Amino acid sequence: MTEHLPYGSWPSPLTAEAVASASPRIEGARFVGGEVWWGETIPGEGGRTSVRRRTASGDVDDLLPSPHSARSRVHEYGGGAWTAADDGRLFFVEKADQRVWLREPGGQLRALTPETVDTRFGGLSWQQGVLLAIRESHEAPGGERAIPQRDIVRIGVGEKIEITCVASGSDFVAQPALSPGGRMLAWIAWDHPDMPWDRAELRVGALQDGVVREWTTVAGADSSALQPVWAGADELLYADDPTGRWNLWRAQVPAPTAHPIESHHVQSADADTGGPLWVLGAKWFAHLEDGRILAVRTQGSDDLVVIGPDGVISLLAAPPTSGITVEDVRGTRVLIAGAGVDAPPGLWEIDLDRPTEISLVRGGESPWGADWMPHPRALSTPGPRGPVHAFAYPPTNPHVAGPEDELPPYIVFVHGGPTAHVGGAASDRIAYFTSRGIGVLDVNYGGSSGYGREYRERLRGQWGIVDVEDVAAAARGLAAEGFADPARIAIDGGSAGGWTVLAAVANTDVFAAGISRYGVGDARALAADTHDFEARYLDGLIGPLPEAEDVYIERSPLTHPERFTVPLLLLQGADDAVVPPAQSESIRDALAARGVPHAYVLYEGEGHGFRQAKTLVHAYQTQLAFLGAVLGFEPDDVAPLRLD
The missing domain is CATH 2.120.10.30 (TolB, C-terminal domain)
Structure with a gap:
């Protein structure tokens, strides 16, 4: 029998602890001999990335034991932090020193690159018996910091350390x-x-x-x-x-x-x-030995297609429909990663000659069952500059419904980037909220990828304008259709999404509260402080400096502290080199000076994006408690949050 309870207060088995460890974060995968190997972030072990394998017998074990972690810092976002040879040799970038290491099949470890002040490697690939990598050097004569220099290098795998610049x-x-x-x-x-x-x-x-x-x-x-x-x-x-x-x-x-x-x-x-090439290991298609091509096609959601040598195209039915990457191919077998409407993030193996026989390698299943996973509804809402694309996830709980005379609260998710994309797919993070009676609207505002260059370039020169208009239009549209309580819509975003959160609560009256995770409040400070990969990103998003300095000042939420009137939650990593803590702390100080209710949490040992289990658990619980405090409901399983 269905019980009727106020939205936001529904009991749920999706605890913060369970959600933090439920869906693996796959960091590359490949066929190695007769085995499947993949990288996986382990929140319970400090967020380190291990390399695991599934043997021909089906057993799974760790190839990279704690405390080692395969993680590159090239471009800060990394990617391609490990690769392997068919004889079982594992090559990986060690997070702690950014050197490339070799793990022999017997477990012995040996460094392949020298110890340096700050040289990083990423994008590792083993091709025809050659180990290639991207090298990023931050060193200058005398050990001074310098503008990073990058090149493609060949790394010797013998006893002698040998690195050769191949292309620059x-x-x-x-x-x-x-x-x-x-x-x-x-x-x-x-x-x-x-x-x-x-x-x-x-x-x-x-x-x-x-x-x-x-x-x-x-x-x-x-x-x-x-x-x-x-x-x-x-x-x-x-x-x-x-x-x-x-x-x-x-x-x-x-x-x-x-x-x-x-x-x-x-x-x-x-x-x-x-x-968008944010990380070095991303792949969207593969060429098979028989001439066929397996390719991802994205228009909002993802499809997988097989293109024959004769040009005939066939659709490949597979569990993932969002964020699909083609990780590796061996003969007619392929490895794909992604998430689907009924499948949380995972890794699958498919034989294209027997496409109905799909093998799940890792993840891809909800431990709570499909009844707890909200089904996304694709929306296209009219916006000031054209349609705005989004996915709506209604409150979903098989045992509880809301009062008949009450509309649910919603939280609008704003992805980072801003040149990035979300698809409609099962997500433990989204289900954490929807299972408690809080709807989620995930918006691909103008500037997002996945809809072509014209949509992507809608944000050119308009960051802080178009993104704000679009998230506001999507939220208003959802409320106008009668799906959300217009007085209880909050907004949440990280990094560039945090900028949009801050700008939206400052410049619109749509949102009752905001959650900014390592968000940008001062565009000039970001341009001055951020890393080299994004050092000129704002030239396209706002304009070149110093010519556009007045625009930077006007667009920055920190320029207008008097416009902050609704409660804000600020979450920040202490080691963030992309958006340093000073950005969130300046927002905190502005809120405190004006007496705006807020909370600020600084997570030690975290960078740009949270990986450690204890951080993820605390962040989930804090966000839920904050929403309860500002939207007027009592969550079932978290302590109240005191706002300053």
Whole structure:
């Protein structure tokens, strides 16, 4: 029998402790011999990333025991922190020293790169018996800090430490790919002030004594090329968006200095095969030995398609429908990661010759059952500058419903980036709130990826304007349809999403409260303090400095402390190098000076994004208690939160 209780007070088995450890965070996966290996973040062990394997017998064990952690700090966001050879050798970037290490099949460890003041490695890949990596050096003569220098390097795996620069010549490099036989190297390159989703080049060069001395631009002069993959000795596949969508292209490269290099569409689609290159290990398609291509296509949610050598396309039915990455391919077997409508984040193995036989490797199942997972509803709401895309998750509890005369409170989620994307998928984090009677609206505001370049560039020069207009329009639209109590809508976001939270509560009357996780309050301070990867990001989002300084001042929420009138919760990592604690602390001080109810929590040992179990648990409980305090309900299983 269904019990009727006030929204927000519903009892739920989804405790903060359980949610913090429920869904694994997959950090790359690959076939190694007859086994499947994957990286996995372990919140209960300080948020370290281990590398695990599933043997042919089905057993699972750790290859990288505590306290080791495979995590790169290249670009601060890392990616590609481990790879492996088929003989069982594991190569990984150790978080503590950023050196590349080798773990032998017997467990012995040996450093492959020297100890330095601040040189980092990431984007590791084992190709044709060669270990390639992206090197990022922050050192200058005399040990001074410097503008980081990046190059593609070959790392020797013998007893002697040996590192060779293979390719450089730009501010940023990524995704190196050796041609069959090792005659040529393809890679992605871009320079300040562009971000890789603004403009990035696909370059190809001949290897002479293992080094590229000359290179040719294949694609990307006015677009954003991604992920070169060799389909033959002189045939290259890649993603690019000259048409406004990241589609697959094919180039014939008979010689790396040939001009012009012929390229043509593999398939034209009103969807994206590709996404923002925030981390170095992301892959959106794979080429099979028989000529087929497995590709992700994103238009809001994700589809997987198989493109035959004859161009015939077939849809591959698979559990994940959001955030899909194609991790590895071996023969006709593929590894894919992502999340689905009924499947929390996980890793699956699929044989494309037997596509109905899908093997779950890790995650992908809710420990509470599907009844507790809210089903997303895709929404498109009219906004001031065009449609605003979002996914709504209603309060969902198989045993409880709300009063018939009451509308539920909602929390609007604002993703970070801001060049990023959310899909409609099962999420333990979302279910933590919906199972208690709090709806969630996850918004892909203008500037988000997943809807093409035009939608992505809606935010160009308009950060703090378009994103605020869009989250407000989405929230108003949900309330106008009768799904949410308009007086009890809160907003939550991290990083760039935190900026939108602060700007939205300061500049609209839509939201009753805000939660900012390591959010930006002062755009000028961010431009001055942030790391090199994003050092010129704001040129495109707001404008170049010093010419646009007045715009930075006007847009920054901290410029207008008198506009903060609703309660705010601020959560911050003490070791955050992307958005330093000073940003949140300045907001805290402004709220205190004006007597606005607020709470500030600083988490020691956390950076940009929370990984440790104790942090995640406390953050979940604090957010729920805050919502109860400001939206007028009593959560079932958390202590009240005192606001300053």
